[in-house]
Amino acid sequence: MALLTDLYQLTMAYGYWRAGRHRVPAAAELFFRREPFHGAFALGAGLAEGLRFLRAFRFSAADIAYLRSVLPSTTEDAFFDYLCTVDASEVTVSSVPEGSVVFSRVPLLQVKGPLLVVQLLETTLLCLVNYASLVATNAARFRLLAGPEVKLMEIGLRRAQGPDGGLSASKYSYIGGFDFTSNVLAGKLYGIPVRGTIAHSFIMSFTSLDEVQPKVLAPLAGGEPVDLAALAELWLQQVCELLQSPPEKANRGELAAFVSYAITFPHNFQGLLDTYCVMRSGLPNFCAVALALHQLGYRAIGVRLDSGDLGQQSKEIRRVLRACGTTFQVPWFGSIPIAVSNDISERSLESFIQEGSEIDVIGVGTNLVTCPLQPSLGCVYKLVEVNGSPCLKLTEEEEKMTIPGIKAVYRLYDDAGHPVMDLMALEDEPAPKAGQELVAHVLGRRGEATKVLPSTVEPLHRTYFRDGQVCEELPSLPEVRSHAQKSLSQLSPAHRRLREPQPYPVAVTEKLHLLLAELRQARQ
């Protein structure tokens, strides 16, 4: 994985080495410049994978051989010999805990070590953190919109940006608050709950009840197997009568597929309703098979819709399910979960809520995994100190300016337990104290300093990597997921809301503010 980087990192490494500066102490910070999706927060993620990369960071003999072929032929042999010895054993990494709410300009990771190594880690760490944080944040937004009750399922593998894009999406959507994934390999690798039933292709593969084999199912309580196909046909008559729908409009292949699936998975029968006509075919066929199953003691687990106006249809479907429940005296029938999919976006969720839909489970694919509202978080990784001197980059664009120096970062909370400010201080400054007023300069706000009186002060970073080892116990994936939900729940509603949120203040101390002004002066 050490070669998963930009070539210029290696030409620069040679530059440092040749100038004898490769072991100069350096520090870099990884941060983003603007909260994604027009929101006021992001979730920091990718730490565990970043640490795994650090632990294994090393160039193989084959890597070195390849590098010899692409670096200029004047590159000295001794450099390649040196590169063989490079690893992350002298690197120290601190970070916000994975899954934490994070804000622009605040370092997610701080990396300290020899200049050459700190430089070489840049691209890979960015690659591992950028998308992880982006998709976790995206998932968190879906969760906030859906509310805590609705089940959310990630189904994006086929539309993800490559196989690994798909796996990362499954993992970090789970961290962001999704319940399930359809991605089996993600289930196997990460222990995420996997779910899935049937697709249109299964239904389309049947044309008549003759194709159903076997046709019988034993009742749950035991006893002689019953011809479920025949039973479903009887129920179909009754259901169609109730719905005043002509039975010949109910597609026979679809009925066959439902019967076959119900016999195969009597405890897990779910009907996909929209291969043909939902109200004339899918729903009557589903009710018929579910009622037949019920007669044998089994409960259907749901219906699924994959096209059309999902919110409106869910209400019509709920009415029909309730009518069947009442008419045929099957009380649970009215509350059969309704699952939907089909290009679900934040906007879809908003309209489901507005129209009072009856949706219980939502599958989100493309708009979750590819993050079309903003497909990249735009994290950057900048040197903040080299050889004891703070670094400042002054460019043509104000926004691209960096904040110099190695920092300590604190999150300040108010009485109600909401975070009210992230404060960056120089490493050697005393930590702010709870109950003690302090002066801060909020980034992006010109002019006067702000006074803050925090009720609680939390140091935001922990040291996760030192001496080539992970030195802090890493939480499990479900723990990271819980931490993310807790971190989000602490956020005040003004910062948490998705549309036109109030920007969260990120500030620097008086001392850091002065350093910044001084360096700017000196460089201009």
Place this chain on the structure above:
Amino acid sequence: MALLTDLYQLTMAYGYWRAGRHRVPAAAELFFRREPFHGAFALGAGLAEGLRFLRAFRFSAADIAYLRSVLPSTTEDAFFDYLCTVDASEVTVSSVPEGSVVFSRVPLLQVKGPLLVVQLLETTLLCLVNYASLVATNAARFRLLAGPEVKLMEIGLRRAQGPDGGLSASKYSYIGGFDFTSNVLAGKLYGIPVRGTIAHSFIMSFTSLDEVQPKVLAPLAGGEPVDLAALAELWLQQVCELLQSPPEKANRGELAAFVSYAITFPHNFQGLLDTYCVMRSGLPNFCAVALALHQLGYRAIGVRLDSGDLGQQSKEIRRVLRACGTTFQVPWFGSIPIAVSNDISERSLESFIQEGSEIDVIGVGTNLVTCPLQPSLGCVYKLVEVNGSPCLKLTEEEEKMTIPGIKAVYRLYDDAGHPVMDLMALEDEPAPKAGQELVAHVLGRRGEATKVLPSTVEPLHRTYFRDGQVCEELPSLPEVRSHAQKSLSQLSPAHRRLREPQPYPVAVTEKLHLLLAELRQARQ
């Protein structure tokens, strides 16, 4: 990789198996429903990776053990035993050659084989083709806008959707017409030319000429090493005089970084101009070092800009380079390549052209690899025939309808060699003949049939996989890249243009049209 799929593929597989239908012959097609980015074409890609997946398709013992834990506990043991034996040896795959221009609704891949296997391949094939084709198409659009002369470099790894997203982006951008990548691992794995020089961090790591070690460089023609730092300082005075810029505005750390880099890579010196002020610091420092190098017989290879108004700045920079070239009598100086990066989009390229920029090399990252204009191609994979019967899916949404039956696909060309129509026929129909008029029904156009007189007829698909083996020689990556450029160049300008192109007609034969009508009738 067999588990890189959606769980429902496996529940359906069990459904087929239990109903004894798992070996029923089936055929599926992989296609997209709409051309991406509001264009009229896409490039088909991902075939070679799809074939590699097919060749290795098999469930390991660990896979099966995991599946036992997630499928319902009622799943029969014999099914898992069967799954152990499943591979792609009975699957036949035909496809358009990788890199071909393709259009909506026309199958990119056709997959034939036992129903259960055809079903199990769906998600993974989609995952491999979707993003590959999307990013190749995106790259092709950048190439069309940039014209054939400008060098295009993919630099998106840090912003890609996961490490594999980054690797795929490098590979398929190259196929789409990019020249280089910054991604070293992509270079090693796929043989793509890699490029890269220095970043802001390298420049920021220097504060004065004292840090430059060594300071000397031997002239190209041999002889005593010369103090390049001192020489550059002399040149800086002259350059600043010419530019009427105060020498003290030229940052010393930047000069030190340039000198150090030039000594390290005398044949490959490139200056990154915008760490501080481009016109007062970056450019004078670059010219000073490049002129010093020239005095020793070396040629600088370029400058790079990463912020600000790139088009305008390129013109100012060119003026300065030309002025230096004339004043100091260094003829090649005026044509030093100018490279730019910084959130380059299609719109950036359009404005570069409009303003007559002087840009020679363009690095594209985020807007290439994450495809923000449309981050997913939306390919689907649909059964078109099961057990000899054509399949039709009729849903609430017209656009989601499938075209039934196993098809042969032909591309029809006019006299000028431009493709004018893709025609889908049933497999058993006679092929259309060059110079012979035929009747076709263009999809999406209601009403009358269209008459076409093709000058050339090309069967679009080749069989690539049969009996568990790849049965057609696969071209190398550069060959795929050339094929893509050729395929694009044949397209008529009306279809090729990026803004408001003329839609390309995709049609079905009279016979397929009748089958479609008949099945629709029967299913309603």
